[in-house]
Amino acid sequence: MKDKQNSSPSPLPNTGKAKQRKDANKQPDKRRGYAEASRKRADAERQAMTKAEVETNQAQGPVPSEEPYFLDTDGYLCRVKRHRDSEITIRLSNFEARITEENVIDDGAERSIFYTIDGSILGKHALPSIEVPAPQFSNMTWVHKWGSRVILEPGRTVADSVRHSIQLASSDAPVKHHYGFTGWKEIDGSWAYLHAAGSVGAEGVSVRLAPEYARFRLPDAPQNETEAIQASLNFLDIGKRQITIPLLSYVFLSPLTTILPKMPGFSLYLYGISGSFKTTLAALCLCHFGDFSQVDSLPNFNDTPGSIEKRAFKLKDTLFLLDDYTPSHKKQEQQRKEDVVQSAIRSFGNRTGRARLRADASEMPRTYPRGLLLVTGEEAPSLQSTIARTLILELSRKDIDQERLTILQEDAHRLPHAMTSYLLWIRDNMNAITGKFPDRFLTLRNMATNEGQHGRLAEQTAFLVFALETWVNWLVDKKIFSTATAKEMLSEGWEIFQNLTITQSKRIEGDDPIASFFEILGTLIYQHKVRLDPCHKEGEIMGAGDRVGFYDNQRLYLVIGAAWNAVLVFLSKEGGHYPFSKSTFLYMLRQRGAIIPAHNGESTKPKTIGGESFRIVEVSDRLLINSVTSVIHEEY
Structure with missing residues (x-):
C-alpha cells in the first residue's frame, strides 16, 4: 500500500503543443491549395462563359455595343449585361414597343397624361395601338391589353428594362394637348365653345371626352x-x-x-x-x-x-x-x-x-x-x-x-x-x-x-x-x-x-317639415293613438293612448320626447322619415318664433300641471296649433 501511495503517475506526452506546431507548419500549404483551387474554378467559369458567348454570338449574330437594347435574330428584345470582362445577351421580351403620342388632357381642374403605345411581336406581327394612363405605365401591367401572346421574360428587373427601352425609343413622340370638358373656354384671347368634336368659334382645338359624352357634338357652322x-x-x-x-x-x-x-x-x-x-x-x-x-x-x-x-x-x-x-x-x-x-x-x-x-x-x-x-x-x-x-x-x-x-x-x-x-x-x-x-x-x-x-x-x-x-x-x-x-x-x-x-x-x-310634424300629430290624436290632456280640470282629454302633451285655450305644451317619438314611429310605418334631428327641429321652431323659449334661451322649460312637473315645449304659433286642433275639433 505504501509503495502504491508513494508512486507518482507517469507523465502524459505533451501532444497538444506538438500538434499546434505541426498544424502551423501546414497552414501555408493549405492556403496555397485553396488559392490554386479557386483559380482553377475561375478559369473554368471564364472558359465556360466564353464558350457560351461564342455559341450565342454564332447563333444570334454579333452583339451591338453602341445600343443598350436590340432585337436578336429571333425577334426578341434583348439587352447586354457585362460580367467581368465579358458581355452576355439577356432576353427581355418577345415584343418591342414605343410611345407614338403623349396626350395631355386638361379637364378644367387638373391635367391627365395618357400614352398611345404601338408594338409588334418578334418584329413581325403588329399589335394594335393602346392607350395607357401615365401613372400606370411604369409597372408594365398594361401589356395584358395585348393578350397572352405578349411575353415578359422572368426576372426582377426585366419589366423595368422593357419600360426603359420603350422610353428610350420614344424620345421623339409628339406631345398633344386636349381639353376634357364642354363649354366656353378663352383660347389665345378669344372665346370658343368646346364640344366632343372640337369647338365652335375656333379652329384647331382638340377635345377628348369619354365615350359616354361623344354625342355632345355640334357643327362648326350652322347649315340652313x-x-x-x-x-x-x-x-x-x-x-x-x-x-x-x-x-x-x-x-x-x-x-x-x-x-x-x-x-x-x-x-x-x-x-x-x-x-x-x-x-x-x-x-x-x-x-x-x-x-x-x-x-x-x-x-x-x-x-x-x-x-x-x-x-x-x-x-x-x-x-x-x-x-x-x-x-x-x-x-x-x-x-x-x-x-x-x-x-x-x-x-x-x-x-x-x-x-x-x-x-x-x-x-x-x-x-x-x-x-x-x-x-x-x-x-x-x-x-x-x-x-x-x-x-x-x-x-x-x-x-x-x-x-x-x-x-x-x-x-x-x-x-x-x-x-x-x-x-x-x-x-x-x-x-x-x-x-x-x-x-x-x-x-x-x-x-x-x-x-x-x-x-x-x-x-x-x-x-x-x-x-x-x-x-x-x-x-x-x-x-x-x-x-x-x-x-x-x-x-x-x-x-x-x-x-x-x-x-x-x-x-x-x-312640404314644410314643421307644419308636417304638427299635422301628423293632429292625425294621431284624431286616430286615438296619442292624447293631449287639458291643463285645467274642466277640459276634456283629446285622443287616447300615450300622452304627448297638454293644451289650453292659448297654447300647446308638448312633452317633446313623447311627441317626437310618436311622429317618428308613424313615419316609419308609412315608409318615410323625418328630414331633421330633434335638436334641429327645435332650433327651427325657435327661429320661426313658433315657441316661447325659457329665460335662458332653451327650447324646453319646466311647467307644473295638475301638481306634476313636466319639461315641455310651449307652442305659440296659431297656424301650428290649428293644424292640431282643427283635426281635434272634427271629433269634439
Missing part, C-alpha cells in the same frame, strides 16, 4: 340657318306654352351658365305620370347639343352621386339629364334614388363638390357642376329645401300635341345647327351680355320678389327672363323676330314664370 332656327322655334308649339316656354328658356340659359358673373342655382324638374312624354321632351332639349334621339348611356339613378358629380363637372355650359326618377316597391331602393336626386339637386343648386384625397393623402381639386340639371320623374322631390332649388313643371298626356311632336322629332337633326348659330352670336356679343347681367339680374329679381315667398324663387324667375331676353335678342338680330314679336314673347314669358313661382311657393309651403 333659318330652317334650323325655325325648327327650334317649333318646340314652342308641341305643347302648352306654360311648359314649352320655360323648357326652351332653360335650354338657352345653359350655355350662359359659367360666363355669367353668378351661376344659376336651380334645376328644372319635369314631373308627370308614365306616358306623359317627359323623356321625349327632355331628349328634344338635349338635341340642341347633339344627337340624342335616344337617351341611353346617359347618367341615371343607378349611378352614384360621386360619378354624377364628376360628369356634371365635365359637361360644362350644357344640359345634364337625369332621366326617369320612378318610385320603387323596395324601401331601400327608393331611399337610394331619393339620396341621388337630393344630392344632385343640392350640388347643382349650391355649385359645390365633395373634397377628396389621393392615395398619398394629398387633396384633389374639387369638382362641381358647371351646367344645368334637367330631371324627369314620376316621383317629385319631397324635401322643402330641395323644392326651393327646383323649378317643377307638371306634365300630363293632354299637354302635348303628338302630331307636332313627331314632326319636330323628324327635324331634330337641325337643332344643333340652331345652337351653333346661338353660340356664335354669344361669342360676338360676349362682353355686352356679361356686362349688363349684374344690373339687369338685380332689377328682374326685385320685380319678381313677392312677400312671404322663398328667396330662391325670385332668382329662378330672374335667370329665366334674362335667358329669354338673350334668346329673343338673338332672334331679332337674325331677322326671325320683329321687335313687336319679341315684346309679345317676353310679356308671355314673364306671366308664365310668375305663375310658376306662385305654384312653386304653394308647393314649398305644403
Whole structure:
C-alpha cells in the first residue's frame, strides 16, 4: 500500500503543443491549395462563359455595343449585361414597343397624361395601338391589353428594362394637348365653345371626352340657318306654352351658365305620370347639343352621386339629364334614388363638390357642376329645401300635341345647327351680355320678389327672363323676330314664370317639415293613438293612448320626447322619415318664433300641471296649433 501511495503517475506526452506546431507548419500549404483551387474554378467559369458567348454570338449574330437594347435574330428584345470582362445577351421580351403620342388632357381642374403605345411581336406581327394612363405605365401591367401572346421574360428587373427601352425609343413622340370638358373656354384671347368634336368659334382645338359624352357634338357652322332656327322655334308649339316656354328658356340659359358673373342655382324638374312624354321632351332639349334621339348611356339613378358629380363637372355650359326618377316597391331602393336626386339637386343648386384625397393623402381639386340639371320623374322631390332649388313643371298626356311632336322629332337633326348659330352670336356679343347681367339680374329679381315667398324663387324667375331676353335678342338680330314679336314673347314669358313661382311657393309651403310634424300629430290624436290632456280640470282629454302633451285655450305644451317619438314611429310605418334631428327641429321652431323659449334661451322649460312637473315645449304659433286642433275639433 505504501509503495502504491508513494508512486507518482507517469507523465502524459505533451501532444497538444506538438500538434499546434505541426498544424502551423501546414497552414501555408493549405492556403496555397485553396488559392490554386479557386483559380482553377475561375478559369473554368471564364472558359465556360466564353464558350457560351461564342455559341450565342454564332447563333444570334454579333452583339451591338453602341445600343443598350436590340432585337436578336429571333425577334426578341434583348439587352447586354457585362460580367467581368465579358458581355452576355439577356432576353427581355418577345415584343418591342414605343410611345407614338403623349396626350395631355386638361379637364378644367387638373391635367391627365395618357400614352398611345404601338408594338409588334418578334418584329413581325403588329399589335394594335393602346392607350395607357401615365401613372400606370411604369409597372408594365398594361401589356395584358395585348393578350397572352405578349411575353415578359422572368426576372426582377426585366419589366423595368422593357419600360426603359420603350422610353428610350420614344424620345421623339409628339406631345398633344386636349381639353376634357364642354363649354366656353378663352383660347389665345378669344372665346370658343368646346364640344366632343372640337369647338365652335375656333379652329384647331382638340377635345377628348369619354365615350359616354361623344354625342355632345355640334357643327362648326350652322347649315340652313333659318330652317334650323325655325325648327327650334317649333318646340314652342308641341305643347302648352306654360311648359314649352320655360323648357326652351332653360335650354338657352345653359350655355350662359359659367360666363355669367353668378351661376344659376336651380334645376328644372319635369314631373308627370308614365306616358306623359317627359323623356321625349327632355331628349328634344338635349338635341340642341347633339344627337340624342335616344337617351341611353346617359347618367341615371343607378349611378352614384360621386360619378354624377364628376360628369356634371365635365359637361360644362350644357344640359345634364337625369332621366326617369320612378318610385320603387323596395324601401331601400327608393331611399337610394331619393339620396341621388337630393344630392344632385343640392350640388347643382349650391355649385359645390365633395373634397377628396389621393392615395398619398394629398387633396384633389374639387369638382362641381358647371351646367344645368334637367330631371324627369314620376316621383317629385319631397324635401322643402330641395323644392326651393327646383323649378317643377307638371306634365300630363293632354299637354302635348303628338302630331307636332313627331314632326319636330323628324327635324331634330337641325337643332344643333340652331345652337351653333346661338353660340356664335354669344361669342360676338360676349362682353355686352356679361356686362349688363349684374344690373339687369338685380332689377328682374326685385320685380319678381313677392312677400312671404322663398328667396330662391325670385332668382329662378330672374335667370329665366334674362335667358329669354338673350334668346329673343338673338332672334331679332337674325331677322326671325320683329321687335313687336319679341315684346309679345317676353310679356308671355314673364306671366308664365310668375305663375310658376306662385305654384312653386304653394308647393314649398305644403312640404314644410314643421307644419308636417304638427299635422301628423293632429292625425294621431284624431286616430286615438296619442292624447293631449287639458291643463285645467274642466277640459276634456283629446285622443287616447300615450300622452304627448297638454293644451289650453292659448297654447300647446308638448312633452317633446313623447311627441317626437310618436311622429317618428308613424313615419316609419308609412315608409318615410323625418328630414331633421330633434335638436334641429327645435332650433327651427325657435327661429320661426313658433315657441316661447325659457329665460335662458332653451327650447324646453319646466311647467307644473295638475301638481306634476313636466319639461315641455310651449307652442305659440296659431297656424301650428290649428293644424292640431282643427283635426281635434272634427271629433269634439
